[in-house]
Amino acid sequence: MPCAGKLRGSRVRCRSGWSRLRCAGSASAGAGIVLRRQGAADGTAGLLPTGAGGLDAALGGGLPLAALVEIHGRETRDAGAVAGFALAMVALARRQATVKAPLLWVTAGETFPEAGSPYAPGILHRFGLPPAALLVAQGRRLEDALWVAEEAAALGALSAVLLEVRGHTPKLDLTATRRLHRRTQAAGRPLYLLRHAGEPAPTAAPVRLVVSAAPAAKRQILSGTLAGSIGPPAFTVAVSRSRLGIPATFTLEWNDDERAFDERRSDPGGAQDHGALVSAAADGTYPESAAGAGLALRGAA
Amino acid sequence: MGVADARAMHPGLDVIEAEPEADRRLLESLADWCDRYTPLVALCGEDGLFLDITGCVHLFGGEQAMLDEVLERLYSQGFRARAGLASTPGMAWAAARFLRPAPIEPGAEAPALSGLPPAALRLEPPACKGLESLGLRTVGALMETPRGPLVRRFGKLPVMRLDQALGRLEEAVSPRLPVAPLSVERRLAEPVVLEDDIERLLLLLSATLKADLERRDEGARLLQLALFRVDGAVHRLTVGASRPLREPALILKLFREKLKALGGVDADYGFEMVRLSALEAAPFAAEQVDLAGESKADDAGLALFADRVRARLGDRSILQPVMVESHIPERAVAFLPFTGVIENVGRTDEGHLARGMERPVRLFPHPEPVEVMAEIPEGPPARFRWRRASYRVAGAEGPERIAPEWWQEREEGETRDYYRVEDDRGRRYWLYREGFYDEGETPPRWFMQGVFA
Numbered sequence: 001m002p003c004a005g006k007l008r009g010s011r012v013r014c015r016s017g018w019s020r021l022r023c024a025g026s027a028s029a030g031a032g033i034v035l036r037r038q039g040a041a042d043g044t045a046g047l048l049p050t051g052a053g054g055l056d057a058a059l060g061g062g063l064p065l066a067a068l069v070e071i072h073g074r075e076t077r078d079a080g081a082v083a084g085f086a087l088a089m090v091a092l093a094r095r096q097a098t099v100k101a102p103l104l105w106v107t108a109g110e111t112f113p114e115a116g117s118p119y120a121p122g123i124l125h126r127f128g129l130p131p132a133a134l135l136v137a138q139g140r141r142l143e144d145a146l147w148v149a150e151e152a153a154a155l156g157a158l159s160a161v162l163l164e165v166r167g168h169t170p171k172l173d174l175t176a177t178r179r180l181h182r183r184t185q186a187a188g189r190p191l192y193l194l195r196h197a198g199e200p201a202p203t204a205a206p207v208r209l210v211v212s213a214a215p216a217a218k219r220q221i222l223s224g225t226l227a228g229s230i231g232p233p234a235f236t237v238a239v240s241r242s243r244l245g246i247p248a249t250f251t252l253e254w255n256d257d258e259r260a261f262d263e264r265r266s267d268p269g270g271a272q273d274h275g276a277l278v279s280a281a282a283d284g285t286y287p288e289s290a291a292g293a294g295l296a297l298r299g300a301a
Numbered sequence: 302m303g304v305a306d307a308r309a310m311h312p313g314l315d316v317i318e319a320e321p322e323a324d325r326r327l328l329e330s331l332a333d334w335c336d337r338y339t340p341l342v343a344l345c346g347e348d349g350l351f352l353d354i355t356g357c358v359h360l361f362g363g364e365q366a367m368l369d370e371v372l373e374r375l376y377s378q379g380f381r382a383r384a385g386l387a388s389t390p391g392m393a394w395a396a397a398r399f400l401r402p403a404p405i406e407p408g409a410e411a412p413a414l415s416g417l418p419p420a421a422l423r424l425e426p427p428a429c430k431g432l433e434s435l436g437l438r439t440v441g442a443l444m445e446t447p448r449g450p451l452v453r454r455f456g457k458l459p460v461m462r463l464d465q466a467l468g469r470l471e472e473a474v475s476p477r478l479p480v481a482p483l484s485v486e487r488r489l490a491e492p493v494v495l496e497d498d499i500e501r502l503l504l505l506l507s508a509t510l511k512a513d514l515e516r517r518d519e520g521a522r523l524l525q526l527a528l529f530r531v532d533g534a535v536h537r538l539t540v541g542a543s544r545p546l547r548e549p550a551l552i553l554k555l556f557r558e559k560l561k562a563l564g565g566v567d568a569d570y571g572f573e574m575v576r577l578s579a580l581e582a583a584p585f586a587a588e589q590v591d592l593a594g595e596s597k598a599d600d601a602g603l604a605l606f607a608d609r610v611r612a613r614l615g616d617r618s619i620l621q622p623v624m625v626e627s628h629i630p631e632r633a634v635a636f637l638p639f640t641g642v643i644e645n646v647g648r649t650d651e652g653h654l655a656r657g658m659e660r661p662v663r664l665f666p667h668p669e670p671v672e673v674m675a676e677i678p679e680g681p682p683a684r685f686r687w688r689r690a691s692y693r694v695a696g697a698e699g700p701e702r703i704a705p706e707w708w709q710e711r712e713e714g715e716t717r718d719y720y721r722v723e724d725d726r727g728r729r730y731w732l733y734r735e736g737f738y739d740e741g742e743t744p745p746r747w748f749m750q751g752v753f754a
Contacts, residue, residue: 077688077690077728077752078728079663079752080661080662080663080728080729080751080752080753080754081728081754083662083663083754084662084753084754085754087662087754088754102603113665113666113667115663115752116661116663116664116665116751116752117663117664117665117666118622118662118663118664119630119634119660119661119662119663119664119751120622120624120634121624121630121633121634121660122659122660122661122662122663122664122751122753122754123662125657125658125659125660126659126660126662126753126754127662127754131621131622131623131624131634132621134621134622135607135619135620135621135639136619136620136621136622136636137610137614137618137619137620138614138617138618138620139614139618140614144613144614144618147613148610148614148618148619151606151609151610152606155602155603155606156602157602157603157606158603212726212727213726213727213728213729214727215695215723215725215726215727216696216723216727216729218696228696228697228698229696229698230696230697230698230721230723230729233729233753233754234727235754236727254754
């Protein structure tokens with residue numbers, strides 16, 4: 001690991017010796033390294049860029065890799081979009097990882113019957129995550145699911161943990177989420193907390209996104225767009241809490257072929273105006289990442 | 302004699318209904334208690350137990366001492382028990398019922414039996430009566446009678462029972478619980494109550510078990526901890542391991558989860574004996590880790606994690622999806638218990654699936670009925686109602702037709718036409734219409750099967 005050696009040298013110089021390095025499978029930036037200080041992942045090395053410039057800028061570089069990340073869905077019927085966004089992030093991390101570790105999806109009670117169980121063919125088709133990379137744990141009560149998530153969060157052999165809860169969950173309070181967050185930090189793996197139809201409650205998660213579905217663009221064919229078709233999935237992502245504290249809303253589109261997010265030029269009220277969105281994507285020129293950042297921030301202001 | 306007659310003779314008589322079920326339960330719990338003497342305990346009729354004590358006698362200081370201990374401890378629990386000890390089940394049965402409790406030496410069966418009535422041969426009362434009516438009032442007389450006529454008159458049973466009692470014919474006693482290939486136990490002078498003490502004992506036992514397993518080059522796949530309470534109740538905790546296990550610390554971890562799941566065991570007056578058995582063992586592959594101790598250890602960590610989840614939340618609490626060869630969406634994936642090994646089983650044409658038709662990321666295992674309005678009967682939906690909310694359809698793709706699997710026996714269901722539907726808020730759903738408009742009396746029905754990302 002010549003790369004790690006070099007990095008260690010530079011870290012030791014600037015941090016006077018109390019940093020330590022550890023090789024982690026699903027770390028970011030291609031280096032496969034999570035930097036830790038006093039047991040917690042440190043610096044921008046622990047960020048996973050979403051690939052959408054505006055969202056990354058609002059998040060200060062991307063979603064943290066070693067942290068509890070809260071993803072809210074306003075209603076249970078948004079469960080497809082919420083789970084899709086989390087799976088997309090897992091797929092992004094997996095693309096860069098050297099060791100393809102599995103993902104654990106934890107839930108309790110009636111969440112799966114209400115919101116739908118994970119469907120492996122769809123997840124494979126959309127996000128390229130094979131069935132062997134998916135583990136599903138189900139507890140009867142929320143306490144069971146919390147216990148499983150806590151144990152799993154500290155486990156290095158998983159690429160990510162998805163903890164999915166539905167409705168009002170008083171048990172998932174500040175203390176419980178802080179426990180989850182600390183363990184996640186120690187393991188250097190993300191834990192995505194998916195909450196459906198719940199009031200935003202105080203948690204220890206440094207990042208909270210509100211995700212819902214956005215109307216998809218039409219499919220592209222040689223002669224333009226195909227009328228009445230449904231193109232790649234689109235998400236409306238609102239940053240409700242982040243390190244930088246900039247509230248903003250973005251519309252992302254998942255690119256199946258490249259397995260990456262593209263940012264769609266967001267216009268106010270775009271979610272309602274179907275036609276405008278279609279024409280935005282119809283010209284086939286997706287905005288550059290750098291341009292997208294400025295535009296998106298202006299749109300959100 | 303009827304109850305009325307008995308009451309006429311003794312007016313103060315109490316009548317208690319017979320409860321064969323309760324009797325059975327009591328006998329079962331007694332059998333559990335007897336597990337301390339030998340793992341081979343079998344039920345015998347409605348009122349007896351067979352204990353195969355081969356190889357266990359020396360632990361209790363000889364046959365007579367063992368017999369005395371069993372009787373004494375049963376007496377102190379309030380049971381009036383009779384016992385016999387012999388080399389054959391038949392002889393022991395007879396000794397328990399007709400002789401004083403003393404071991405019968407091997408070879409001494411014939412003299413011991415000869416003075417007993419035919420009932421000592423485990424025969425039904427009519428058969429005994431028949432034998433006695435011929436003047437065969439003792440087993441000794443039966444032994445001297447020519448066998449041919451006896452078989453012709455009474456069937457093979459009396460002769461067979463006689464041979465079994467005398468050891469001329471093998472008789473197998475089938476134990477009520479599977480016998481563990483390996484088990485270690487500890488009898489305690491002072492009963493333990495605290496969970497910490499039980500855990501410490503478990504560590505000691507598993508250290509002994511580890512030595513045994515190492516000698517056999519095996520690891521345990523299924524472990525059982527039996528806690529024998531002072532009052533005779535027996536708690537059995539079973540945990541499974543996805544890979545062969547030896548380390549006492551890991552074994553303790555699994556049982557700790559099990560204990561937590563049960564909310565602790567009811568110790569009451571304490572446990573006087575603890576036994577740890579490896580119910581299933583498998584070859585143990587010693588692994589060498591690489592210099593960094595990385596990848597392999599990660600795998601083992603995941604397997605242990607899965608075992609702990611299973612021990613605490615039940616067998617089907619951690620699952621892995623496996624592709625199944627089927628076109629019907631809800632059948633295309635089976636959830637199998639995760640075994641700790643990440644591997645591809647089932648379908649191997651995942652590449653084909655990845656490029657094939659679009660499938661939702663979440664599926665409702667039981668499709669939910671939807672009310673649909675379509676512009677033309679066979680067309681895509683224009684509006685629909687699902688879970689008491691109405692949706693306006695902004696775009697629809699389809700249909701994708703999936704026919705029932707006619708090659709399956711007793712296949713029911715109709716042809717389904719699937720549509721990908723997007724509502725005006727951008728949520729994407731997977732709806733299907735079952736059946737056709739022009740066929741049959743019942744109109745086609747619509748169902749919601751899944752949601753897309």
